[in-house]
Amino acid sequence: MTKFHSHAVRGVQQPIRIASYVWLVAFLISCTSPTPAPQVFPTFILVTQAANASPTATPFQPSGEINTSVPTFTQVPPVTAVSTNTLTPVPTLTTTLTPIPPTQVAVAATTAVPPPVDPARTNYILSAELDFDAHTLDVDETIRYYNNTGVALSDIVLSVQPNRYGGAFSLFAVFQDNMTLTTYSLNDQRLTLNLSQPLQPGSATTLGIKFKINIPVKASEGLFGYDYNQIDLVDWYPFVVPYINNSWTLHDPLSFGEHLVYDVSDIELNLKTGSDVVVAASAPSEQNGEWTRYRLYGARTFTLSASDEFLMSESAVGPVKIRSYYFDGYQAAGEGILYAAVQAVSIFSVKFAPYPYETLAIVQTDIHDGMEYDGLVFLASDFYGQYGGGAKNNLVSIGVHEIAHQWWFGLVGNDQAMEPWLDEMMATYSERIFYEFNYPRYGDWWWQFRVDYFSPSGYVDTTIYDGGTFRAYTNAVYLRGAHFMEDLRVRMGDDNFFAFLKDYSTRYSRGRVTTADFIGTVRANTTADISDVIVNYFLGSY
Ligand SMILES: [Zn+2]
Structure with missing residues (x-):
């Protein structure tokens, strides 16, 4: 989740957008420890559909801070209600999504009805x-x-x-x-x-x-x-x-x-x-x-x-x-x-x-x-x-990230402060799964645009308090986390990896997981030795 420091003012944004862009570049140059900022700015733009696409400067900086200073948005008098216009509903789109095999779509259609009120909750x-x-x-x-x-x-x-x-x-x-x-x-x-x-x-x-x-x-x-x-x-x-x-x-x-x-x-x-x-x-x-x-x-x-x-x-x-x-x-x-x-x-x-x-x-x-x-x-x-259309942009990649949190935060909860990788790494890697199954040719673009552009480093099991700068925190938890998941997947094999994802989300449905739960469920779904992968990405021993 998050935000960087511009203000998207609807309607009157051109000067503000430019200002925020300058800030964005300054941010990228100034606060990337421990790894130096990438020296070459936007090579990935060459492979992007939208001519002006660049990765969000502060991917996933969540809310939570209080700033009582005067906000920077421009006050515009409320436009009298265009409001309750419900536009003509977009037709249900699932039938047009050919990349997903039909059997999988059929399973998706059986999505859960919420459980009844639970007296123990x-x-x-x-x-x-x-x-x-x-x-x-x-x-x-x-x-x-x-x-x-x-x-x-x-x-x-x-x-x-x-x-x-x-x-x-x-x-x-x-x-x-x-x-x-x-x-x-x-x-x-x-x-x-x-x-x-x-x-x-x-x-x-x-x-x-x-x-x-x-x-x-x-x-x-x-x-x-x-x-x-x-x-x-x-x-x-x-x-x-x-x-x-x-x-x-x-x-x-x-x-x-x-x-x-x-x-x-x-x-x-x-x-x-x-x-x-x-x-x-x-x-x-x-x-x-x-x-x-x-x-x-x-x-x-x-x-x-x-x-x-x-x-x-x-x-x-x-x-x-x-x-x-x-x-x-x-x-x-x-x-x-x-x-x-x-x-x-x-x-x-x-x-x-x-x-x-x-x-x-x-x-x-x-x-x-x-x-x-x-x-x-x-x-x-x-x-x-x-x-500007298509799927190679922040709106879709970040939007899919937040939607993935419905599973990794909502369905499977965790301590977001002390073990933030459990929701953030999973939501980030879920973007990769989204592109893999819907836009299989965009894989390289995604890794560059969302992950490697920032030269991630650090330990995946970093807390929000010991991450140092925001950039270092997200590089460690979100982005090295994505590489950890990829390495884990290669070690386990696709069948076991996807079996793990189902097992994990079912076993801990509407509960709260810890690092030990995650690693334990991985080990329950593979006979491969994953200890060196964990040593490579984690500060703690699991
Ligand atoms: Zn997130």
């Missing part, structure tokens, strides 16, 4: 009223928390990301089992509830939280917040963090890399907005009286983006509805990424596991690369502006 029911123009969100949250930690809990810790933004989060009241709870503390991102009696293993409690968010201005390198025509709500409600190895897991944020770790939960959101606001969300919507209800089961987090200017095109892979939300002037790009998404969901459903949710939303926004959430991914407006 944390259940969130949220009622939220969004005032789009005033940038406020009033929320009543009910959490049914089931203690499956195996130990008695004297406190419960929740993540409250909006509280990292000065003045954005107002906590009105906390309840436990319908009684007001006053023994809590809220410090930065951490809300600690001190329970009057320990919560015994195997028992449940119901928590209530009333709060309001004064949605902040979206920082140029962040997602959470509003700009002139869009509100992005990510990690916006308090959630119980995982309890791992006898402690609540809530890592410190960093300027790059994701720091949050999630359990799988069942989420219901009842939402009210103004009638001219279009909402892109992690789940399908239905009317519930005067509310719009969304239900997302077996997921990490519920995300939405609202705009009074969204245009939308949709397609499907079997029962999975895929919707692309974009802005006026970007229809070709919005439909281009929709087509790629259909291809990606098709091939990943075959090669990994059925797509984990009922819907997928792809949302254009002002960030600098992309960012994944369950059932919803954000992609940079710059990529839409650069798009």
Whole structure:
């Protein structure tokens, strides 16, 4: 996920685009340790369809940092609603995707229906009223928390990301089992509830939280917040963090890399907005009286983006509805990424596991690369502006990367701060699989454009805290990770390698993996000795 440092201002972008390009070049020259920056800038452009294509400068720098400075976007008065135009749906595209053998497409079409609410999982029911123009969100949250930690809990810790933004989060009241709870503390991102009696293993409690968010201005390198025509709500409600190895897991944020770790939960959101606001969300919507209800089961987090200017095109892979939300002037790009998404969901459903949710939303926004959430991914407006058709570009490669995170983050979770390679390496290598099966002649292009151009070095098992610069971090985790996967595949052979991918995504479906789980599942799928491959890429011994 991520962004670099320009601002893709829709409509008025020429000067800004040039400025960002200069910055991009400066970035490439200035911050590549430990390996020196590539000396020859864009040789790969020669093999690219789009004349101006160049790799995103900061592939996958995630959100998470807070920048309270004045944003750089140009305020443009809201254009009166072109908004709710739903363009003529794009026909279902799977039948035209000849590169995938027909039997595989048939399997892809049996994509999963989400599991029912699981009483052993944390259940969130949220009622939220969004005032789009005033940038406020009033929320009543009910959490049914089931203690499956195996130990008695004297406190419960929740993540409250909006509280990292000065003045954005107002906590009105906390309840436990319908009684007001006053023994809590809220410090930065951490809300600690001190329970009057320990919560015994195997028992449940119901928590209530009333709060309001004064949605902040979206920082140029962040997602959470509003700009002139869009509100992005990510990690916006308090959630119980995982309890791992006898402690609540809530890592410190960093300027790059994701720091949050999630359990799988069942989420219901009842939402009210103004009638001219279009909402892109992690789940399908239905009317519930005067509310719009969304239900997302077996997921990490519920995300939405609202705009009074969204245009939308949709397609499907079997029962999975895929919707692309974009802005006026970007229809070709919005439909281009929709087509790629259909291809990606098709091939990943075959090669990994059925797509984990009922819907997928792809949302254009002002960030600098992309960012994944369950059932919803954000992609940079710059990529839409650069798009010239085809698949050799940032919009498709980064878009496919974020879509792959639906499996490697959503379905199979991990500690994104301490073992980020488990989701980032897998999402990056999934791009290679996407091109391999849909555009087999683009293999060399992909390795050069997305990986080797950056001369990757470093250890794959780097944490977000010991990666040094952002460039060094992504070079080690994402890009050397891609080479690790390729070497592993050669050592195992294709049959065992793809059997491993299925075994891994099935065995740890809606769970959370560790490095030991990954390596153990590899070893369960091959008799080959992989120890030298691991030594070559990993600092730790496994
Ligand atoms: Zn990623």
